[in-house]
Amino acid sequence: MRVQVLYFGVLKEIFGRESEALELEDGVSVADLLRIYRGRELGAAGFCESIAVAVNQEYARGEDALRDGDEVALLPPVSGGAEDVR
Numbered sequence: 001m002r003v004q005v006l007y008f009g010v011l012k013e014i015f016g017r018e019s020e021a022l023e024l025e026d027g028v029s030v031a032d033l034l035r036i037y038r039g040r041e042l043g044a045a046g047f048c049e050s051i052a053v054a055v056n057q058e059y060a061r062g063e064d065a066l067r068d069g070d071e072v073a074l075l076p077p078v079s080g081g082a083e084d085v086r
Contacts (some may be wrong), residue, residue: 001023001024001025001026001066001067001068001069002021002022002023002024002069003021003022003033003066003068003069003071003072004019004020004021004022004070004072005019005022005033005072005073005074006018006019006071006072006073006074007019007022007074008073008074008075008076009026009074009075009076009078010076011074013021014056015050024036024066027065028065028066029062029063029064029065029066030053030055030060030061030062030063030064030066030072031062031063033053033066033067033072034048034051034053034062037074039071050076051074051075051076051077052075052077052079053072053073053074053075054072054073055070055071055072055073056070056071057071060072065079071084
C-alpha cells in the first residue's frame with residue numbers, strides 16, 4: 001500500500017522535504033510507521049517518542065491501522081514563543 005507522509009515544523013528540516021510517498025506492507029499501524037522512522041533517520045529518532053500523528057486530518061493512536069491512500073502528518077512538539085516583554 002502507499003501512503004503520503006507530511007512533515008511539519010522542524011521535521012521538514014530534518015528530512016529535507018515537506019512530504020514523501022511511502023510504500024508499506026498491508027496492515028501497518030501508526031506505531032509500525034514510527035518504528036520505521038526510528039531506524040531510518042537518526043536525527044529524528046528522539047522526536048518519535050513525543051510526536052503527534054494525524055491520519056487523514058484526524059489525530060491517530062499507535063494501534064490505528066493505515067490504509068492505502070492515507071495521508072499521514074507527523075507533528076513534532078511545539079516549543080518556543082515570545083518572552084514576557086515589560
